[in-house]
Amino acid sequence: MKAGIHPAYEPVNVVCACGSTFQTRSTHKGDLRVEICASCHPFFTGRQKLIDTEGRVDRFQKKFAKAREIQAQKKAATDAKASRKVQ
Numbered sequence: 001m002k003a004g005i006h007p008a009y010e011p012v013n014v015v016c017a018c019g020s021t022f023q024t025r026s027t028h029k030g031d032l033r034v035e036i037c038a039s040c041h042p043f044f045t046g047r048q049k050l051i052d053t054e055g056r057v058d059r060f061q062k063k064f065a066k067a068r069e070i071q072a073q074k075k076a077a078t079d080a081k082a083s084r085k086v087q
Ligand SMILES: [Zn+2]
Pocket: 016, 017, 018, 019, 020, 035, 036, 037, 038, 039, 040, 041
């Protein structure tokens, strides 16, 4: 190898959200944090499961609940208007 033109290719630790870790080599500096790996991906485990890494599904459902609440409020307001017109 020619000196001075290659990036440092050091061993790095890969840390998955499922808790498993393994070592590899990379030009990346510091540890790698991944959300899915071979020991937790359904393709490799062979079982179907909801992949909820770091509470993303939970966060999405919270966001969605808020939108539903707003819709319900709007509907209540229009219903109230409609009932007033009838009288
Ligand atoms: Zn994993």
